[in-house]
Amino acid sequence: MKQVVTFGEIMMRLSPPLNYRLSQASSLEITYGGGDANVAAALAYLGVPAAHAGCFPDNAVGRAAAQQFQHHGVDMSHCVFQGQRLGLYFLEVGASLRASRIVYDRYDSAFANLQPEWFDWDEIFSNAQLFHWTGITPAISASAAQATKEAIAAARRLGLTVSADVNYRRNLWKYGQRAQDVMPDLVAGCDLVVCTEGDAEDLFGIKAEAGAENSFVSMSQQLIRRFPQIQQVIATRRETQSASHERIKGIAFSGGQYHETEFFDINPVVDRIGGGDSFISGFIYGQLTYPTLQEALTFATAASALKHTIHGDINLVTAAEVEHIVAGNTSGRLLR
Amino acid sequence: MKQVVTFGEIMMRLSPPLNYRLSQASSLEITYGGGDANVAAALAYLGVPAAHAGCFPDNAVGRAAAQQFQHHGVDMSHCVFQGQRLGLYFLEVGASLRASRIVYDRYDSAFANLQPEWFDWDEIFSNAQLFHWTGITPAISASAAQATKEAIAAARRLGLTVSADVNYRRNLWKYGQRAQDVMPDLVAGCDLVVCTEGDAEDLFGIKAEAGAENSFVSMSQQLIRRFPQIQQVIATRRETQSASHERIKGIAFSGGQYHETEFFDINPVVDRIGGGDSFISGFIYGQLTYPTLQEALTFATAASALKHTIHGDINLVTAAEVEHIVAGNTSGRLLR
Amino acid sequence: MKQVVTFGEIMMRLSPPLNYRLSQASSLEITYGGGDANVAAALAYLGVPAAHAGCFPDNAVGRAAAQQFQHHGVDMSHCVFQGQRLGLYFLEVGASLRASRIVYDRYDSAFANLQPEWFDWDEIFSNAQLFHWTGITPAISASAAQATKEAIAAARRLGLTVSADVNYRRNLWKYGQRAQDVMPDLVAGCDLVVCTEGDAEDLFGIKAEAGAENSFVSMSQQLIRRFPQIQQVIATRRETQSASHERIKGIAFSGGQYHETEFFDINPVVDRIGGGDSFISGFIYGQLTYPTLQEALTFATAASALKHTIHGDINLVTAAEVEHIVAGNTSGRLLR
Amino acid sequence: MKQVVTFGEIMMRLSPPLNYRLSQASSLEITYGGGDANVAAALAYLGVPAAHAGCFPDNAVGRAAAQQFQHHGVDMSHCVFQGQRLGLYFLEVGASLRASRIVYDRYDSAFANLQPEWFDWDEIFSNAQLFHWTGITPAISASAAQATKEAIAAARRLGLTVSADVNYRRNLWKYGQRAQDVMPDLVAGCDLVVCTEGDAEDLFGIKAEAGAENSFVSMSQQLIRRFPQIQQVIATRRETQSASHERIKGIAFSGGQYHETEFFDINPVVDRIGGGDSFISGFIYGQLTYPTLQEALTFATAASALKHTIHGDINLVTAAEVEHIVAGNTSGRLLR
Amino acid sequence: MKQVVTFGEIMMRLSPPLNYRLSQASSLEITYGGGDANVAAALAYLGVPAAHAGCFPDNAVGRAAAQQFQHHGVDMSHCVFQGQRLGLYFLEVGASLRASRIVYDRYDSAFANLQPEWFDWDEIFSNAQLFHWTGITPAISASAAQATKEAIAAARRLGLTVSADVNYRRNLWKYGQRAQDVMPDLVAGCDLVVCTEGDAEDLFGIKAEAGAENSFVSMSQQLIRRFPQIQQVIATRRETQSASHERIKGIAFSGGQYHETEFFDINPVVDRIGGGDSFISGFIYGQLTYPTLQEALTFATAASALKHTIHGDINLVTAAEVEHIVAGNTSGRLLR
Amino acid sequence: MKQVVTFGEIMMRLSPPLNYRLSQASSLEITYGGGDANVAAALAYLGVPAAHAGCFPDNAVGRAAAQQFQHHGVDMSHCVFQGQRLGLYFLEVGASLRASRIVYDRYDSAFANLQPEWFDWDEIFSNAQLFHWTGITPAISASAAQATKEAIAAARRLGLTVSADVNYRRNLWKYGQRAQDVMPDLVAGCDLVVCTEGDAEDLFGIKAEAGAENSFVSMSQQLIRRFPQIQQVIATRRETQSASHERIKGIAFSGGQYHETEFFDINPVVDRIGGGDSFISGFIYGQLTYPTLQEALTFATAASALKHTIHGDINLVTAAEVEHIVAGNTSGRLLR
Helix, strand or coil: CCEEEEECCCEEEEECCCCCCHHHCCEEEEEEECCCHHHHHHHHHHCCCEEEECEECCCHHHHHHHHHHHHCCCECCCCEECCCCCCEEEEECCECCECCEEEEECCCCCCCCCCHHHCCHHHHCCCEEEEEEECCHHHHCHHHHHHHHHHHHHHHHCCCEEEEECCCCHHHCCCCCCHHHHHHHHHCCCCEEECCHHHHHHHHCCCCCCCCCCHHHHHHHHHHHHCCCCCEEEEEEEEEEECCEEEEEEEEEECCEEEECCCEEECCCCCCCCHHHHHHHHHHHHHHHCCCHHHHHHHHHHHHHHHCCCCCCCCCCCHHHHHHHHCCCCCCCCEC | CCEEEEECCCEEEEECCCCCCHHHCCEEEEEEECCCHHHHHHHHHHCCCEEEECEECCCHHHHHHHHHHHHCCCECCCCEECCCCCCEEEEECCECCECCEEEEECCCCCCCCCCHHHCCHHHHCCCEEEEEEECCHHHHCHHHHHHHHHHHHHHHHCCCEEEEECCCCHHHCCCCCCHHHHHHHHHCCCCEEECCHHHHHHHHCCCCCCCCCCHHHHHHHHHHHHCCCCCEEEEEEEEEEECCEEEEEEEEEECCEEEECCCEEECCCCCCCCHHHHHHHHHHHHHHHCCCHHHHHHHHHHHHHHHCCCCCCCCCCCHHHHHHHHCCCCCCCCEC | CCEEEEECCCEEEEECCCCCCHHHCCEEEEEEECCCHHHHHHHHHHCCCEEEECEECCCHHHHHHHHHHHHCCCECCCCEECCCCCCEEEEECCECCECCEEEEECCCCCCCCCCHHHCCHHHHCCCEEEEEEECCHHHHCHHHHHHHHHHHHHHHHCCCEEEEECCCCHHHCCCCCCHHHHHHHHHCCCCEEECCHHHHHHHHCCCCCCCCCCHHHHHHHHHHHHCCCCCEEEEEEEEEEECCEEEEEEEEEECCEEEECCCEEECCCCCCCCHHHHHHHHHHHHHHHCCCHHHHHHHHHHHHHHHCCCCCCCCCCCHHHHHHHHCCCCCCCCEC | CCEEEEECCCEEEEECCCCCCHHHCCEEEEEEECCCHHHHHHHHHHCCCEEEECEECCCHHHHHHHHHHHHCCCECCCCEECCCCCCEEEEECCECCECCEEEEECCCCCCCCCCHHHCCHHHHCCCEEEEEEECCHHHHCHHHHHHHHHHHHHHHHCCCEEEEECCCCHHHCCCCCCHHHHHHHHHCCCCEEECCHHHHHHHHCCCCCCCCCCHHHHHHHHHHHHCCCCCEEEEEEEEEEECCEEEEEEEEEECCEEEECCCEEECCCCCCCCHHHHHHHHHHHHHHHCCCHHHHHHHHHHHHHHHCCCCCCCCCCCHHHHHHHHCCCCCCCCEC | CCEEEEECCCEEEEECCCCCCHHHCCEEEEEEECCCHHHHHHHHHHCCCEEEECEECCCHHHHHHHHHHHHCCCECCCCEECCCCCCEEEEECCECCECCEEEEECCCCCCCCCCHHHCCHHHHCCCEEEEEEECCHHHHCHHHHHHHHHHHHHHHHCCCEEEEECCCCHHHCCCCCCHHHHHHHHHCCCCEEECCHHHHHHHHCCCCCCCCCCHHHHHHHHHHHHCCCCCEEEEEEEEEEECCEEEEEEEEEECCEEEECCCEEECCCCCCCCHHHHHHHHHHHHHHHCCCHHHHHHHHHHHHHHHCCCCCCCCCCCHHHHHHHHCCCCCCCCEC | CCEEEEECCCEEEEECCCCCCHHHCCEEEEEEECCCHHHHHHHHHHCCCEEEECEECCCHHHHHHHHHHHHCCCECCCCEECCCCCCEEEEECCECCECCEEEEECCCCCCCCCCHHHCCHHHHCCCEEEEEEECCHHHHCHHHHHHHHHHHHHHHHHCCEEEEECCCCHHHCCCCCCHHHHHHHHHCCCCEEECCHHHHHHHHCCCCCCCCCCHHHHHHHHHHHHCCCCCEEEEEEEEEEECCEEEEEEEEEECCEEEECCCEEECCCCCCCCHHHHHHHHHHHHHHHCCCHHHHHHHHHHHHHHHCCCCCCCCCCCHHHHHHHHCCCCCCCCEC
């Protein structure tokens, strides 16, 4: 099978043990993650060849970050080791009514300072079938946005499928360009997008029609009209009960049809970081595997539900484990 | 008080910390357990003298396994130290809809290769009142089955009560004999058995009568008819909500009467391994202590519920702690 | 802002990791706490200057205890380092239907053996606005009771507000005086008390009138009649579902009016020790900050609810974090 | 083989991880030890049946202390569970020129408050060949001294060998009697003593003769003259280079002959606590096993050297491992 | 006693456990340190009131950094909480012939971006006797250099003693000014400097005279001639055997006299970070305590030697512990 | 650069923390290693492309083992996932005069049961320049020996260099064939061998000539005469001072010349497992990099010395770090 390729920043995540606060911690558990690389790693676990293109400082910290993704089976041979520092974030894990909190420390990272010409997309995509990116990457710096643009163009040229998690984060866009100016061009090159009504309104000024029966459908129809390359719009609906209890279902609009799954109940939540990345990776796997979108969507949602029980950013589950959930085995009986 | 004696394999259990997966673990928490030895250890905590007969490799690993049971007060003086390796299993602890998973690595263990003549049952039972075994032991090897048979015969001859958890595990029976051929003779020597409808059908071809009001009663009546030494059949009913949430009640059939307890709700589950072993040990304690079967059954079920909150295979609780639950104190108020 | 000053014993708390029992632990997590010092530390986190007066052995253990409170921003300069030992307690953390259990080992502590003259209250209160104590302190020893009495007298003389958590613990009163003889004089000097119906009956023989619509109001009215200095009586109502699930609301009686908050649901509970201390510290903060008692009470209850998600005795939360809960954000959505 | 029986206090030892100081520790590693019980446990590892008589509080802490010795194979069936608290000590482990430091917190322990009549020595010694005690026990309290006296008397009456580590610690003798008044009667009942020149001077006023060629021989001769029951006086000579580097040799005087071993070099020292206890336990084993005192002394010294490489108070080594050292294998080559 | 005040950056230090490399670590131990703040903390342990002025991001990470110094007794009330990030560094601890390695990640820290006017030196020094700074601070940014300059000027004006560790690190000076242009003005205001021959040559172009009997004396004489405010020049001489074995002695030039101490041998080294900071803090303490410079120098060197046995950047030792070493107790005998 | 390919078994290594013994451990640190795969991983760190061919059970344990080598950059795409179990070994880490001890549990591993035809050596070597194996592999099973034979034949046919660590372990050869019969054919196909005088005598009956000035030279000459394909014979000389202190030098015979390096002193040793594997990987790197054998040998020996300071089986060091040692920087000065 050909590779799925992702592009984006990988950060070190530092979190106090258990539910400790930073002010009482004498050690921090570390792992590494990024919204796009998490997709590559999850796909590798599901059995889909995956590669990630990124940029790391050429020191012990940057090397360790890349190695974790090698550990999980991602081809990191297209990564560049240049620059000063690895972006990082501190995560205090909440519980019950206390939310988890993130303190970002990612400015001036090696990735933010990448040069677009360091990435030879024709070579990177030489054995690829799909390119996936997230809206976080063009938010980081002008050069990151430029590289994303070039990657999408190359992917289209070479006939790859392009998917994106538009994932608008207002705080991130600080380098002088507006998401509203940058993102449309990029999204225009995509076949598949993860996009919520809020994202669509913030980024593209698309609002569900007043009185629409299904706001997601209304938004999706307008989005596809505006960006006709898009074939599929997907998202999750979350009913967040508490930091420890989550309910999710998957929704999709494609070919004029709306699809949704049942809700999956996750109680307790072990780690919610990367829940969205596991959804899109599950959907990509599902598209490659199942005949119907409904099956792909159900697989994606079950994969995302499972992710909430896995420590770290990456969905360390096999396809068989997801299928076990899809088959209705959600009662957690011991498997010997 | 005279001893309760158990016989069976003790394995090393290795599990990643918290809910980590093996692929992300850099250390494993270890403990030791076995379906029968867990009963001995739980009884020692409840104040009943207990001994275990088993077989371990004569190296640091085997010694450590035996020492853990000494730690918990089990008389290990009848154990034999011969053979190559200790059986072990890897446990990934699940959460919510993700089930816990076990990878066994127990073949060719010292216990599997025991020689029946290493165990002098007359001496082992010289100060005993009850012998308890589980269906796992005769599944391990022909010699283990033979030793079990000899132990039961000796126990009967010396007037001990014999109890068994029939616990049929299809995967285990690999040495050339069928459970269906081996188990009937062994069960025939028992006064008390833990047995579900599924076990009875798989092992003895006993099915609850179609249309029976209570399938457990129907099965138990047939079982007792077939094995008239049996006085009591007991089991737990589980309503497994998720890997983190369990509901259990105890059921029993004895003297023509059916008994059951209320459901106990366990949320969250800390560790479900050994839940059945704590039930039977609680029942043995209850029989020795209380005038009625109903009281013994309630004690057993409360003990098993408590076990679900204890890390490791063994029910590290005192009789007073179980009685506290039996008395209805299930709301978990702080005890100073 | 002037300081809030607390007085009382700080103990070392030793607990096995996670939900382990002492008999299986090879290490103990340590923290330090005391019912009054916890109030000082929580106030320091909320931004209110706080000082604590206490007594510690002059060794590495006593110094470490005091340092933890310095860590959290409490002025420990009025503490005395004399005596033999630090009181300590062992905590086994329960889960679900298994209650947490405490084994105290606090007799003959440095604090119990303090000399009242070691504390120069005029100096200690020179920059203070409020003095807070708990019913635990006079229970420890005659000299601790005497020092409490002198502190209250000085506080009144210097125009400080005085608050108390009456917190009657029968087991503690072992030095020869009865709580019923000692406490009335002390409570008589207070403006604000945390007191439940049970405390009032045990300590002061005050029972809610038969047939009273609201037993707390009835008790509070009698309490205020007996101790006319008291302006406010507050308490929490707990609906303890299990060791892992708690529901709490705040109640208050003041100026002839009864107030109560909604229930806050905490599931799972991370650590319930110090839940009451966080309530009173939240209330003191609220009184200093908000125009109405209802707002103070809501802040106090939300603070206490948050405490149940924090490891250790001390409520390591900022005012903004409590206000976030007060504003209704109890669903635990990730904060970036 | 008949048992060796020891009597004395077991304490919880709490130490920060690695070389951390208490003021920076958030957890403490725990183990349990006592100068006499350590001898019993080491003998159990060496294959000599061993029992310990002691006294513990009847709570989770006391039970855990006793269980650790059960773990290591010591018969704890003669222990009494009564009293308020377990003695404990905090250990900061030094390195290089920084010495390890102990903060004791052992007053009013369950052991200190034992009643001599709780121990039925005739029964305790019914299967014993040797009784061992240390000078710490009579230092703890009058009742502990009395129990020691009764134990020695019973041991003599029943024909047991009696050994003692006189181990004079000035700080401990606080209950009103002087070591100089109590110890002579106890030592008079011993066959074997560990005693240095310093101990002999402090306790018995025995000084090596001025100009004696060998002060240990001179002291031993006087000691045996004064206490003619004594057959053997042994001790270790230490050349302490630093907290991390120790050199020890064994010395003995018996039958008019002086014996000594080569020096053993221990660098680095892992844990020096219990070094003396492992020496005497090694000597007891050696006496039971080897024909000559020289062999026993060498075994004892090698055992003590090995102890310095073992974490905790107890010498967790087999006889074969000590013999490996005795045979000159001190270069630490990997054993597969 | 009046305070010693320090000024400079505090960073988070992140190191893998034991001697692990970053590429194999799943957690990092954290502590906080800074060349100047370490001096304040060490003085607080020695009993000298100490305050630190610094700048931290106003988030959980910055607060935790400041709290650690509060923990150790440093008055942090003059610190400013503004800016984006806390500087940090990764430390891999070496052993034997493998050197420890540091990866810095400190650019654009809150401290680097401080505004000099945030620090009101008259107020900060209102209760101070000595101001200490290091050559790292003016290397960080122009504004940090400016603030240092203002602090020195204020200190001189208010009659404080000024000390500096000139500590030239070439890599750090990246903001556009040269150390050689900035440092002379700052050093000109100092009474006491830590300065090696290498520092003097790099910073001031001062070379020991060719053929000088003692290069340190020659350098010091020239330094004092150039900066006549300087009364004392001190330094350590290191004979680094390996990452695990260090030998140090102290040297000083003052009043025309050269002083030196014996060598202290540290084997193994637990943690060498902060060795210089502990030397200068020991010297400041010594100056305040002892009549002679030789005594102060010996105390300083013993303090620094002890630091090498303490985990973390800060010398967590009391004056009595240093004096114990000064008195010659370097063999590490257990202290009970 | 073309790949170096290795072939052999990878085992899980389980060791108690620090210097703990198994009988006192409640967790085990895990890593994975194998004498040949360690060479591949070390080469990947040094910058040489490396692949490993092996066989693992297709479960979470086997996958985790392979992933660790992916983590370190080894191409694991030629590995086969079939079979029941992963071999494992327990390691107790010694200190000072206590040797480290290994308990193997490797029988019937997936690797032992491999089928030679699972490995298509032409494909595996399609991009390779060198094949490395060790004498452990043919010792495991007949099929492993057969696969090794086929690999060597293919390597020769395809023009690869072949290297071997003959590494004779008597205990391992248990499957019915003698090393003396199997090894000669395999060694005959090698260009480079690690072989000591002991190995040569045990395996090939080659003894150094009596009176030979240099026994290694004498052995090497005979070895090369017997196996004329061999160009180079290398080995290390160890002077093992203790489990914590090692001295090593490298020796080589090639082209009729003897070479040796200086001794490297390692004190303390962090982890000696894999010391030999790091020597041969360093030598392979050196051969590819340096013009002279002496340089390669020095690099190899320095690399092996560094390995003794690294936790785990694998030499996690870069070429620059080894060169730093080669350049004489063995005093461990902090690198910033």
